[in-house]
Each structure stands twice: as C-alpha cells, then as structure tokens.
Amino acid sequence: xxxxxxxxxxxxxxxxxxxxxxxxLLIELIFFSFFAKGFMSLRVFQMIFFFGITVxxxxxxxxxxxxxxxxxxxxxxxMGFASIISAKMISAFVHGGMHPFPALIxxxxxTLLIGLLPGLINGxxxxxxRVPPFIATFSMLGISHGVAELLLLNGAAKDLxxxxxxxGNGYFLYWAPGPGLSFFVRPEIPRGGFIIExxxxxxxxxxxxxxxxxxxxxxxxxxxxxxxxxxxxxxAIRSGINVGRHKVKIYMLSSFLASLAGVIYVLxxxxxxxxxxxxxxxxxxxxxxxxxxxxYGGKGTVWRTILGALIIAVLETxxxxxxxxxxxxxxxxxxxxxxxxxxxxxxxxxxxTDNKE
Amino acid sequence: xxxxxxTKNITKRFGGLTAVNEVSFGVEAGEIVxxxxxxxxxxxxxxxxxxxxxxxxxxxxxxxxxxxNIHSPMDALxxxxxxxxxxxxxxxxxxxxxxxxxxREKTRKAWGLFDVxxxxxxxxxxxxxxxxxxxxxxSLRNNVRTLSGGQRQAVAISRSIYWNAQFLIxxxxxxxxGVAQQHQVLELVKxxxxxxxxxxxxxxxxxxxxxxxxRIIVMRRGxxxxxxxxxxxNPDEVVNLIVGSESVV
Numbered sequence: 001x002x003x004x005x006x007x008x009x010x011x012x013x014x015x016x017x018x019x020x021x022x023x024x025l026l027i028e029l030i031f032f033s034f035f036a037k038g039f040m041s042l043r044v045f046q047m048i049f050f051f052g053i054t055v056x057x058x059x060x061x062x063x064x065x066x067x068x069x070x071x072x073x074x075x076x077x078x079m080g081f082a083s084i085i086s087a088k089m090i091s092a093f094v095h096g097g098m099h100p101f102p103a104l105i106x107x108x109x110x111t112l113l114i115g116l117l118p119g120l121i122n123g124x125x126x127x128x129x130r131v132p133p134f135i136a137t138f139s140m141l142g143i144s145h146g147v148a149e150l151l152l153l154n155g156a157a158k159d160l161x162x163x164x165x166x167x168g169n170g171y172f173l174y175w176a177p178g179p180g181l182s183f184f185v186r187p188e189i190p191r192g193g194f195i196i197e198x199x200x201x202x203x204x205x206x207x208x209x210x211x212x213x214x215x216x217x218x219x220x221x222x223x224x225x226x227x228x229x230x231x232x233x234x235x236a237i238r239s240g241i242n243v244g245r246h247k248v249k250i251y252m253l254s255s256f257l258a259s260l261a262g263v264i265y266v267l268x269x270x271x272x273x274x275x276x277x278x279x280x281x282x283x284x285x286x287x288x289x290x291x292x293x294x295x296y297g298g299k300g301t302v303w304r305t306i307l308g309a310l311i312i313a314v315l316e317t318x319x320x321x322x323x324x325x326x327x328x329x330x331x332x333x334x335x336x337x338x339x340x341x342x343x344x345x346x347x348x349x350x351x352x353t354d355n356k357e
Numbered sequence: 358x359x360x361x362x363x364t365k366n367i368t369k370r371f372g373g374l375t376a377v378n379e380v381s382f383g384v385e386a387g388e389i390v391x392x393x394x395x396x397x398x399x400x401x402x403x404x405x406x407x408x409x410x411x412x413x414x415x416x417x418x419x420x421x422x423x424x425x426n427i428h429s430p431m432d433a434l435x436x437x438x439x440x441x442x443x444x445x446x447x448x449x450x451x452x453x454x455x456x457x458x459x460x461r462e463k464t465r466k467a468w469g470l471f472d473v474x475x476x477x478x479x480x481x482x483x484x485x486x487x488x489x490x491x492x493x494x495x496s497l498r499n500n501v502r503t504l505s506g507g508q509r510q511a512v513a514i515s516r517s518i519y520w521n522a523q524f525l526i527x528x529x530x531x532x533x534x535g536v537a538q539q540h541q542v543l544e545l546v547k548x549x550x551x552x553x554x555x556x557x558x559x560x561x562x563x564x565x566x567x568x569x570x571x572r573i574i575v576m577r578r579g580x581x582x583x584x585x586x587x588x589x590x591n592p593d594e595v596v597n598l599i600v601g602s603e604s605v606v
Contacts, residue, residue: 219473221462224451228459231448238430238446239460298450351503352496 017347021290021307021340025314032318039321042196049203050268052313054079054261054277056306058284059291060210061257063305064217064250066288069230069297070126070133072251074140075258075284078118079277081144082262086111087157087272090164100161108263115259116252118144123248137251148274157272168267173198202264209260213253214302226250230297283312286333290340311336359422361386361555362407362438362524367416369402376402378579379416384524384555389546391558391566394576395599400559401528403576407557408440408526409433420524437523441513441530449502453494454483456501457516486519487511490545507538511545524555531565543569563592577601 016023032039058075065072090107094100118140125136151157172184176195179187189195217223225246228236236243258277265276290308293300316329360383369377377399384390394400405411407418409427417424420436427433430440447456455462458479464472483497492511494504501509510530517525530546531539546569549556560566566573567587575583575598583598 219467221464221472221474224455224459224462224474227451228448231450232446235446235448235456235459238442240431241460298448349500349503352498354496354498 014347014350017343018350020343020347021292021304021311024336025307025311028311028314028318032314032321036318036321039318042198044317044321046197046200046203048310048313048317050200051317052309053202053206053264053268054280055283055287055309055312056206056210057257057261057264058277058280059287059305059309060213060302061254062284063288063291063293063300063302064213064226065133065254066285066293066295067217067226067230067297067300068247068250069233070247070250071285071295072122072137072254073134073281074118074122074137074144075254075261076277076279076281077141077145077148077275078115078255078258079262079265079280080272080274081118081148081151082111082115082259083265083276084148084151084157084262084272084274085114086263087160087266088151090161090266091157091159094161095159100163104161104163104167111263112256112259115256115262117255118258119252119255120248122255123251126251127244127247145274145278152274157266158270160266160270164267165270167201168264168270170201171197171199172201172204202267206260206264209257210302210306217302222246222249227298230299232298283309283333286337287312289337292340292344308340360384360419361388361421363419364403364407365417365419367403367406367413367418369399369406369411370414375579377406377413380576380579380581381416382574382581382584383419384557386523386553386555387550388572389550389556389558389570390572390574391560391570392574392576393560393566393595393599398576398599399579400576402579404440404526404528404557404559407433408438437521438526439517439520439522439524440526440528441510441517442528447501447509447513450500452500453497453504453512454479456512457483457486457519459516461520482519483515486515490515490518490548492545505538506534507541510534510538510542514545514549518549518552518554522554525549525557527556527558529560530558531560531562539565563595566595567592575599 038044058079061075062072086107089110090103093103093107122136122140125131126133170184170186174182174187174195174197176187176189176193178189184201187195217226225236225241228239228241229243229246233243261277266272287308288300288305289295290311291300291304291306293305312333315332316326319326319329363383365381366379367377367381368375368379380403382390392400392403402411406413407427409430409432412428418427419425420438425436427436433440448459451459454476463475463478465475465478467473480497487494490511492515494508494511501512504512514525527546531542534542543565546556546558558566558570570587573583573585573587573590573595574581575595577599583595585595
C-alpha cells in the first residue's frame with residue numbers, strides 16, 4: 001500500500017467516523033428489520049415520526065440554546081402549559097359560539113404568542129440579571145408546571161371540537177384507487193376499501209418549521225451570531241454583536257417551539273396535559289448531544305439533532321414492536337450518549353486544503 | 358513631525374496609584390513603536406487609554422492631528438484604531454472568512470425575500486486580503502480551531518486590515534507561539550509598515566523588539582524613561598533603562 005492510498009483510507013475512516021450517527025441509525029434499522037417482526041412497514045415509520053415530533057421540536061429548541069452555551073430546562077413544562085391553555089381557550093371559544101375553525105386558529109395563535117413569554121423572562125434573567133441558564137430555566141420549569149396545574153383546578157382541558165382530531169390525526173396525502181391522490185382531505189371510499197394514508201399532517205407542519213430553522217441557523221446572520229456567541233462570547237461582543245438581545249431571542253425561540261409542541265400535542269390527543277412534555281426534555285437534550293453538539297456551545301446543526309432524535313425514536317419504536325419493556329431504552333440511550341461524546345473526541349473536525357501551492 | 362496617533366501629558370490614576378504619569382509620545386504612519394517596561398510599569402494602562410478601555414484622568418490624545426476623546430473600544434475602532442488581543446478575538450468554532458466578517462456579515466437577497474449570508478463574497482474578499490498580506494492558510498473554510506497560533510494571529514491581523522485599520526495595537530503578539538511562527542508573525546508585522554499603518558507593540562521579548570521596531574519607548578513606574586531610535590541603541594542600554602540604572606529622555 002503506497003502513501004497516497006493509505007492517506008485515502010485514513011480519510012475514509014475519518015469521514016465515516018464523523019458520520020457515525022448516520023451509520024448507527026442504519027444499523028438500528030437493519031437490526032430491527034431482522035429481529036422485530038413487522039418493523040419494516042409504512043405504519044411503523046409513520047409512528048416513528050408521529051410520536052417523535054415532540055422530541056424533534058424540543059430538540060431543535062434546545063439546539064439553539066445549547067449552541068450559545070446555555071441550556072433550557074423549561075421546554076418540557078412550557079409545552080404542557082401551552083397544551084392546557086390552548087385546549088382551554090379553544091373549548092371556551094367554541095362554547096362561546098364560535099365556529100370550530102376560527103376558534104382553533106385563534107386559540108393556536110394566542111397560545112403561540114403567550115408561549116413567547118416564558119422565553120422572554122428566561123432570556124432577560126439570563127442576559128440582563130446574569131442568572132445562570134440552569135437556574136433561570138429550572139425556575140421557569142417549576143412556574144410553568146404550577147400554573148398549568150392551577151389552570152386545571154376548574155376542570156380538565158377537554159371538550160375540543162372534532163376538527164382538532166381531524167387535523168391532528170389526519171394525513172397530508174392520501175391515495176386510493178379511483179380518486180387517486182388527494183391532499184389533506186380523506187377521499188370518500190366505501191368502508192373497508194383500500195386507501196393509503198401517507199404523511200401525517202402534523203409531521204408536515206413540524207418539518208416545515210424545523211426546515212425553516214435549519215435554514216436560519218446555517219444561512220443567516222442570526223445563525224452566524226448564534227455560533228459566535230457559543231464559540232467566543234468576548235469575540236462576539238468585540239465584533240459589535242448585541243449578545244444580550246440575541247440571547248433573549250434565542251430563549252424566546254426555544255419557548256415558542258415548546259409551545260408549538262404543546263399545540264401539536266392538543267391536536268394529536270385532543271386534550272391538554274400539564275406534564276405532556278416532561279419526559280421528553282432529557283430525550284431532547286440527548287438528541288442534541290448525539291447529534292454532535294457540545295454543551296460548552298458553538299457546535300451543532302439542526303439535521304444532526306433530528307438524526308439524534310431519530311436514533312432515539314427508532315430505538316423506542318423498535319423495542320416496542322419487539323415487545324421489550326421500554327425501560328431498556330433508557331439504558332441504551334445512556335450508553336449511546338456516553339459513546340457519542342467519546343466518539344466525537346476521537347475524530348477531529350474536517351479540514352480543507354483549497355489553496356494548494 | 359506628523360504623528361498618526363499622539364499623546365500629550367497623558368495621566369491615569371487608580372485610587373492613590375498613578376499608573377501612567379504625564380506621558381507624551383507619538384507614532385507615525387509606517388512606523389513600529391515598541392513599548393517596553395517591567396511588570397506594573399504602566400505600559401498596558403498607557404495602551405488601554407488609546408484603545409478606549411481606560412479613560413485618561415489628564416492630558417490629551419490626538420489622532421491625525423485632531424484632539425479626540427476615546428470613550429470605548431468601539432470609539433477607537435471607528436477611528437481606525439484596532440487592538441489585536443493576546444487571547445485573540447476570534448471565534449474558534451467558525452471558519453476563517455466568517456471570522457473576518459464577524460459582526461459585519463455581507464448578505465444578499467435569496468429569492469428576493471430573505472437576507473442570507475453571501476459566503477462567496479466573504480470568501481473571495483478574505484482571500485484577497487490574505488493574498489495582499491502574503492499570508493498562507495490551507496483553506497479559508499477551515500475552522501480557526503484547526504489553525505496554528507501564528508495563523509490565528511495572521512487572521513486577526515487580516516481582519517483589522519480588511520476593515521481599514523490605520524493603527525494597530527498588539528499586546529504580546531508572539532507570546533505562546535513556536536519559534537517558526539514567531540518569525541512569521543514578525544515578518545507580517547514588518548510588512549504592514551509598507552501599507553502605511555502605525556503600529557504599537559508591547560512585548561517582553563527583547564529579540565522581537567529589535568527585530569521589528571523602529572523606535573523603543575521604555576516605561577518605568579508610570580513614567581516614560583526612554584524614547585530611542587532602534588538604530589541608536591542596543592539591548593543592554595534598554596535593559597538598563599527598564600530596571601532603572603539609567604535614564605535617557
């Protein structure tokens with residue numbers, strides 16, 4: 001083996017090493033397709049994405065915060081809080097005589113606006129009063145949890161219009177012999193007739209939002225400044241970046257995404273629940289770290305975070321299909337998390353040589 | 358003589374301590390002035406009044422002959438006075454051209470709607486300034502983290518030059534560098550003279566000072582005790598001035 005081919009082999013190993021998360025996901029898929037009966041089906045893949053939405057959204061929220069070197073522990077309970085106020089508002093509007101569609105839209109828009117508030121408070125505490133992000137957002141976790149439970153004292157968050165269920169559990173694309181493809185509206189077919197339901201509506205909604213944010217992070221000044229703050233906050237300040245204001249925006253974005261996850265929860269389950277997102281917080285942080293971000297800040301991308309979330313979602317769904325208790329998932333995710341940090345240390349970051357002599 | 362930057366009887370006190378006492382000096386365009394002195398001699402304080410970190414308690418500062426008040430580092434920047442910090446004001450997690458444009462990113466309209474980063478423009482402009490300064494870096498797409506200490510200094514300096522710095526302040530530019538890299542940075546500093554910049558260097562390394570400086574200013578206990586042309590002096594004389602067994606003003 002001469003020096004050039006040896007060099008190429010090392011480069012290949014390095015490239016594969018940097019893409020270990022993708023390779024690991026493929027291994028998971030191959031494993032479950034052999035050992036989990038019925039895993040390789042449209043239904044199961046829909047499940048993976050459908051039930052993965054919370055972690056996709058909270059993971060993306062957490063990613064922006066973590067790139068700046070912070071952490072947002074409040075996203076899980078802000079999501080629960082948002083699910084309750086949106087459910088309560090929508091059912092109040094409908095009982096007040098509004099038509100379901102405008103009631104739904106108004107309730108969702110108001111919830112997303114109110115959902116900016118926890119982030120605004122977090123951001124101001126962190127950037128103006130220098131409260132450590134862990135403490136500020138941990139307090140917000142408690143506050144949003146408490147307020148959500150208080151709101152439930154005068155009755156559960158239910159009695160939502162049937163429309164919520166139609167959207168939340170409907171599909172963006174249907175195909176049936178005869179009518180062919182149809183968007184959004186389920187074609188009229190005889191009961192028991194053949195129909196393919198392709199992509200759940202809320203998966204489309206979530207990925208549109210996530211796609212926009214991936215673009216913002218990678219291609220805009222906002223994204224550049226987010227990385228700069230995490231990389232070297234002094235450099236960011238000396239470059240004239242308004243670091244305080246940028247952090248406030250980041251925490252508001254985070255709680256906006258948590259509220260969106262809450263609204264989507266209401267559409268899925270047609271009810272609001274205080275701890276709707278509580279269990280997803282750690283999965284969201286795990287997804288960000290498995291996706292190669294560092295808790296010290298400055299690193300990470302949206303797609304790799306989604307990859308991290310998919311590794312967890314595929315594992316969970318696969319084990320469920322195999323009938324293995326899901327607490328095994330926690331052990332495996334823990335091991336993956338530690339491996340993720342160690343593997344990323346082994347493979348140095350990619351360098352280029354454009355300017356050859 | 359026309360100085361690019363000049364101080365007259367500039368003074369700074371911290372409580373009862375006079376850190377800098379009535380110091381007057383100037384730097385011409387195309388001149389490299391080294392400021393030497395023992396720890397606590399007041400050289401950092403002197404420099405920080407020019408870079409806007411400290412405000413003087415007395416005396417005047419002139420930039421291109423006009424008296425100015427420099428209230429903050431941002432003020433200094435707007436007058437073309439840039440400081441290359443020892444801890445390097447670069448974001449290590451970002452690539453070379455993003456660092457050169459950090460805080461002043463060039464954008465273009467995508468589909469006539471959104472402002473997106475114009476990476477091609479920033480890459481090519483950065484390439485241009487590095488070529489002008491004869492700096493070699495494997496690729497501008499590499500993150501600063503992967504560069505050597507000397508290359509990072511070079512990036513920080515190119516950034517200042519690109520944004521039209523007229524006057525550079527360098528605090529220990531060769532500290533923490535290997536010998537070969539020290540040489541590269543010093544060569545770069547010398548070449549900046551040809552671009553008409555005025556430069557102040559603070560350094561502990563006598564060798565650096567004699568390699569690049571045109572003039573040497575020695576500080577002791579807050580006062581200027583020497584202002585010598587390099588060609589008229591030698592390291593022994595300078596060391597004597599620093600430790601205080603001689604005074605030539």
